[in-house]
Amino acid sequence: MSIARDDALNWIKAIAVVIGENSAHLTQLDADIGDADHGVNMDRGFKAVMKKLPEISDKDIGTMFKTIGMTLISTVGGAGGPLYGTFFLQAGMKTAGKMELNLAEWTDALDAALSGVIMRGKAELGDKTMVDALTPAVATLKQSVNEGQPINKALELSAEAAKKGMEGTIPLVARKGRASYLGERSAGHQDPGATSSYLILKAASDTWKDVGT
Amino acid sequence: MSIARDDALNWIKAIAVVIGENSAHLTQLDADIGDADHGVNMDRGFKAVMKKLPEISDKDIGTMFKTIGMTLISTVGGAGGPLYGTFFLQAGMKTAGKMELNLAEWTDALDAALSGVIMRGKAELGDKTMVDALTPAVATLKQSVNEGQPINKALELSAEAAKKGMEGTIPLVARKGRASYLGERSAGHQDPGATSSYLILKAASDTWKDVGT
Amino acid sequence: MKKLINKPENVVRESLEGIVYAHSDLVKVHYDPNFIVRADAPVMGKVGVLSGGGSGHEPMHGGFVGMGMLDAACPGAVFTSPTPDQMLEATKAVNGGAGVLHIVKNYTGDIMNFEMAAELARAEGIEVEAVVTDDDVAVKDSLYTAGRRGVGVTVLAEKLCGAAAEERSSLKDVAEICRKAKNLGRSMGMALTSCTVPHVGKPTFELPDDQMEIGIGIHGEPGRMRLDLKPADEIVEMLMEPIINDIPYKSGDEVLLFVNGLGGTPLVELYIIYRKAFEIAEKHGIKVVRNLIGPYITSLEMAGVSITMLKMDDEMLRLWDAPVKTPALRWGV
Amino acid sequence: MKKLINKPENVVRESLEGIVYAHSDLVKVHYDPNFIVRADAPVMGKVGVLSGGGSGHEPMHGGFVGMGMLDAACPGAVFTSPTPDQMLEATKAVNGGAGVLHIVKNYTGDIMNFEMAAELARAEGIEVEAVVTDDDVAVKDSLYTAGRRGVGVTVLAEKLCGAAAEERSSLKDVAEICRKAKNLGRSMGMALTSCTVPHVGKPTFELPDDQMEIGIGIHGEPGRMRLDLKPADEIVEMLMEPIINDIPYKSGDEVLLFVNGLGGTPLVELYIIYRKAFEIAEKHGIKVVRNLIGPYITSLEMAGVSITMLKMDDEMLRLWDAPVKTPALRWGV
Numbered sequence A, B: 001m002s003i004a005r006d007d008a009l010n011w012i013k014a015i016a017v018v019i020g021e022n023s024a025h026l027t028q029l030d031a032d033i034g035d036a037d038h039g040v041n042m043d044r045g046f047k048a049v050m051k052k053l054p055e056i057s058d059k060d061i062g063t064m065f066k067t068i069g070m071t072l073i074s075t076v077g078g079a080g081g082p083l084y085g086t087f088f089l090q091a092g093m094k095t096a097g098k099m100e101l102n103l104a105e106w107t108d109a110l111d112a113a114l115s116g117v118i119m120r121g122k123a124e125l126g127d128k129t130m131v132d133a134l135t136p137a138v139a140t141l142k143q144s145v146n147e148g149q150p151i152n153k154a155l156e157l158s159a160e161a162a163k164k165g166m167e168g169t170i171p172l173v174a175r176k177g178r179a180s181y182l183g184e185r186s187a188g189h190q191d192p193g194a195t196s197s198y199l200i201l202k203a204a205s206d207t208w209k210d211v212g213t
Numbered sequence C, D: 001m002k003k004l005i006n007k008p009e010n011v012v013r014e015s016l017e018g019i020v021y022a023h024s025d026l027v028k029v030h031y032d033p034n035f036i037v038r039a040d041a042p043v044m045g046k047v048g049v050l051s052g053g054g055s056g057h058e059p060m061h062g063g064f065v066g067m068g069m070l071d072a073a074c075p076g077a078v079f080t081s082p083t084p085d086q087m088l089e090a091t092k093a094v095n096g097g098a099g100v101l102h103i104v105k106n107y108t109g110d111i112m113n114f115e116m117a118a119e120l121a122r123a124e125g126i127e128v129e130a131v132v133t134d135d136d137v138a139v140k141d142s143l144y145t146a147g148r149r150g151v152g153v154t155v156l157a158e159k160l161c162g163a164a165a166e167e168r169s170s171l172k173d174v175a176e177i178c179r180k181a182k183n184l185g186r187s188m189g190m191a192l193t194s195c196t197v198p199h200v201g202k203p204t205f206e207l208p209d210d211q212m213e214i215g216i217g218i219h220g221e222p223g224r225m226r227l228d229l230k231p232a233d234e235i236v237e238m239l240m241e242p243i244i245n246d247i248p249y250k251s252g253d254e255v256l257l258f259v260n261g262l263g264g265t266p267l268v269e270l271y272i273i274y275r276k277a278f279e280i281a282e283k284h285g286i287k288v289v290r291n292l293i294g295p296y297i298t299s300l301e302m303a304g305v306s307i308t309m310l311k312m313d314d315e316m317l318r319l320w321d322a323p324v325k326t327p328a329l330r331w332g333v
């Protein structure tokens, strides 16, 4: 089995819901070490994405992801906008023309998305950013591909890895983004971007929990 | 017996003390229906007066009162400055050249002082101003003169009358000064200027309590 | 009390010292008695325009001293009118032989101190005229009270009179311009928070987090009524309605619309207020031909806004547009 | 939350509408994407000077659009950098054929969005240069972090670059002026109170009544340290010392001293701050040859102040004194 175009569509809808539910939480995390807007910005972005869906629901996955990327870029602002925009743009390039994805293709897409984020933001692992949640998730996915794991299992593992990565940002001292201005004082707080990244991957695992091998 | 120049001097010193002690109280009363500065202004004024005393301690009562009036005018500001300045200027005119005052002369001086305040501020009895404390005090003094009361007794009665007049301002609706902007809302508060006027007359009664007939 | 000050008793003095360091090209400051005069005072043959009042309303009045506006400003203690000796000395310092106009805000203390100063100045042979501004419609006017308070119109009158004096108009004519502004201008304000007088150390009044004071005075005098917080547009309606209906302003009138911040209100909010005030004026057929937006007559750090409308004619428009060069208001030069 | 607004999501839009009503003689506003351009944009043959950033810092940047300063400003959501599509459209709208300078404050979000916009504009054949301001010495600079924040110098750079562009300097030269300001200017700020982001509804941080935040950012980012409240003079010393010692400024230097209010601080306090800052500069033999005092780069209603010093040379003095006609800064015309 594989991730069909409609599964991808449902994933996007699930993200919009979970970001909406966690908007206040993400904003509070950002208030602690940033400027209190991450949740609001992401929520504004995915509400705009929801408005766009009708136009693209019959398109291929690549077109869908690219449109979402463009929409996020023009509606989120802040650091989150270009980063998540690039994330979906890159995933879109990898999946251009595809109407369904197998685990390896999904993994390639996320890998490209992560590289895009790193290219745009120049953050390294341990800088206390979304990269700390995305990197282990992509690594686990690659491993699952080698191990021939069923998709839903692989997604579950990647979400767990993202969760660990997210929690791992708590003790870190930020070296990128607004939180870095705090220096030592940024330690002890969970990074909002890593949190939204986890929520996005968790949404994939939840949405596609019935997609087997 | 009579009020000697040094008694007058002691009265002024007593006013400076009592105004200092009640500065916060007067300012709070002014905060309720005015602009929270009456105590501070009066205190600033009488502190300046204290600095001036050395220059005038050997002068006659009239010169002393006039100098105090000028000092208050140039240091108090607000409504209190011109009013109490005029109060002492007028009292000074009446007592020009005098080294001591009997009850009738003291009464004339206060009567002139009150007229000066009314001339300057155009307030009538019941407008919820210092006039409401000063008027009954002067009236009682005149009565005491007719009755031939001893000075200390007369001063005690005038202070009591001022106190009643001061308390009588509580239910009044202000028609003059800042408090008048409140209209009905000014009722239920004691007028700060009436309060400082009472304190000034009470200080006379306390200072001169041993001055008999 | 959270303030960027040293000792409360030094607030006025130290801010005057800051003005000297910052604007010695525009103004001169005299201490004890305290007053600010334009750098080239007295200007011979020109009417001197003088105002003054308690401190805590900055930039009014000191920030308006300079070419095209005030010749002198007398700052009193915070929220306390200045004293006659300040006004007298300042009047002498700006008397260029053509007389001096005193622009007085209608508060009992200001009136009485300026009256005494005028008496003293006249006694010294200086021609003095005084005009009292009383534009605050939050206060019901009446012969039996202190009358309406002088607020926003004062700022506009100072600009117009300064320009008229610059044109070498006579004292009589400059005073006439001031009366015109007084008669054609109305204001009303509201507060979201109180302010704290430095030497008092605690807020002048308590305002619950969900309430606002409509009709507030610039010294924190309580206003007309206390209401639950409302959206900005409704608040503007509550201020504009009494302003428009007082004189009243009629369809076809051309006005200057002045949205003033009380000290703690950010500019972004003032533009939201201006937006609605403008729309209400236009809805009444009132044409907004000039505007002023910002904190010009403040109440320390109070969060709130006041709106002023001034009906303009060609002469007033010419005077408003005339060059002005002061620390707080500057154009045309 | 006590604010003079309607709905949090309408704050930016409604304040833009207020600007249109108030300043249509100076600026034009475009909605969706949001940007403000000077009324006569594009000025043919002139370099376009564009800046932008989150809203909540008014008058920066929109209040600086006009002759002699910015050609365009892109307002993002409150405290959120604008998006590349806004910057792209604004860049096109002010491109007079001589290229466009992007003045970018150093925040990760601003950098990334402006980078994308520049890439897109260049793809459309528009010559774009970007200069990043990063003058906040409260943040230790380092290759391994986001680096220093862009604050007060941005305002000064916008004035200088706007004047240079007005003189028809080339894009290269205008960008060079900007780099000069970036290299010669340093800032630091402090807060007495937090600010409340409208859509958040509660203060960004909690600051006890007896404490202050030294080194605050203009988005309410916590600063270097939290200390007990101190008298203004001591606070100014805490800000001036790191500013002076960073580059450092040396005896004999001529500087512009900029004392900026963060939105909720009254002018009277800013002059008390300016007084001490001036005295400290003079004590170091640093000559204050120009100044700017007032709320120009704010953080909503935050009570606090920031100080900026910019070393000036003859060229910069000429550009600073050049005429400017914008809603928030105006002189010489």
Ligand SMILES: Nc1ncnc2c1ncn2[C@@H]1O[C@H](COP(=O)(O)OP(=O)(O)O)[C@@H](O)[C@H]1O
Pocket (backbone or CB within 6 Å): A030, A034, A035, A037, A038, A041, A077, A078, A079, A080, A081, A083, A117, A120, A121, A122, A123, A128, A129, A130, A131, A176, A177, A178, A191, A192, A193, A194, D079, D080, D081, D108, D109, D110
């Ligand atoms: N250089 C970077 N690389 C990757 N992620 C980053 C970078 N800078 C910031 N981030 C992420 O962005 C998040 C903040 O996003 P957001 O609040 O929307 O932007 P802003 O900081 O501009 O307000 C941070 O929590 C962090 O995870």
Ligand SMILES: Nc1ncnc2c1ncn2[C@@H]1O[C@H](COP(=O)(O)OP(=O)(O)O)[C@@H](O)[C@H]1O
Pocket (backbone or CB within 6 Å): B030, B034, B035, B037, B038, B041, B077, B078, B079, B080, B081, B083, B117, B120, B121, B122, B123, B128, B129, B130, B131, B176, B177, B178, B191, B192, B193, B194, C079, C080, C081, C108, C109, C110
């Ligand atoms: N017209 C007036 N005539 C007499 N007394 C007045 C008048 N106006 C005000 N007062 C008195 O002055 C007091 C207020 O004085 P103060 O607070 O020093 O002046 P201000 O109101 O200018 O701040 C009032 O409580 C009242 O007793």
Ligand SMILES: [Mg+2]
Pocket (backbone or CB within 6 Å): A030, A034, A035, A036, A037, A038, A078, A178
């Ligand atoms: Mg953020």
Ligand SMILES: [Mg+2]
Pocket (backbone or CB within 6 Å): B030, B034, B035, B036, B037, B038, B078, B178
């Ligand atoms: Mg008072």
Ligand SMILES: [Mg+2]
Pocket (backbone or CB within 6 Å): B035, B037, B078, B079, C079, C080, C081, C109
């Ligand atoms: Mg007073």
Ligand SMILES: [Mg+2]
Pocket (backbone or CB within 6 Å): A035, A037, A078, A079, D079, D080, D081, D109
């Ligand atoms: Mg942000």
